[in-house]
Amino acid sequence: MTKILMLHGIHHDQMGKGSNSPHGATTMECLNQQLAEEAARLSVEVVPFQSNDPEQVVQRVLAAPGEGIQGILFNPATWTEDGEVIAAALAQSGLPVLELHMSNIQKEPVTRNVIAPAVTGLLTGFGEAVYVQGLRILAQQLENR
Numbered sequence: 001m002t003k004i005l006m007l008h009g010i011h012h013d014q015m016g017k018g019s020n021s022p023h024g025a026t027t028m029e030c031l032n033q034q035l036a037e038e039a040a041r042l043s044v045e046v047v048p049f050q051s052n053d054p055e056q057v058v059q060r061v062l063a064a065p066g067e068g069i070q071g072i073l074f075n076p077a078t079w080t081e082d083g084e085v086i087a088a089a090l091a092q093s094g095l096p097v098l099e100l101h102m103s104n105i106q107k108e109p110v111t112r113n114v115i116a117p118a119v120t121g122l123l124t125g126f127g128e129a130v131y132v133q134g135l136r137i138l139a140q141q142l143e144n145r
Contacts, residue, residue: 001045002142004135005069006035007057008050009077026102031131035073038132042139046073054079054086061089071138073131075100076115087118096120098138100130 008028016027032048039046047069049060057079064072072095076083080101090097097119104125105111116122123130123137 001043002071002139003045003047003067003069004039004138004142005060005064005072006032006046006048006131007060007072007074007076008048009075009079010052010054012050012075012077013052026128031128034128034132035135038135042136044135044139044142046135054083057086058089061086061093065093065095069095071095071142072097073100073134073138074098074115074119075102075130080105080113080115082114084114087115090115090118096138096141098123098134100134101125102127102130 012028016025016030028050035046035048051057051060061072072090072093074090074097076086076099079086099115099119099122101122101124105113106124120141123134126133
C-alpha cells in the first residue's frame, strides 16, 4: 500500500483553536480526518506528523524513506520563509513532495519561499481543499511512477 507522510507546519497544532486563527474553525485534526477518509477511497495510507521543532521535522523527513513512505504532503506554514534546514532534508529524502498552503502565499507581502526549490510542486489558495486535492494529485503521481 502506498504510504504518504502528511507534514503539518509550525503551530498547526493550534489551528482553529483560537479567535485569531487565520483559517477559522479548521483544525489539524479535522484536516487529518478528511485525509484519512480520502486515503481510504484511494487505497493509500496517510501518516500525519506535526512538530513545532524544525529538528524533529528534519529527522522525520530523513527517516521516511526507510519507513516505506513514498511521498510527502507538506504545509510548512511560516517555515516557508526560514525553513532552509527542512528544505535540505526534503531534497535529501529523494521523495516527491507536494507543498500545500490554504491561502495563496503569493498574495502575501513577503513571498520568499525557501521550501519551493526542494519540492515537486505546490498547491495553494483553495482553502482546506488543498489537502484532499493534494493527496489525490500525489497518489496519482505515485501510481504513475
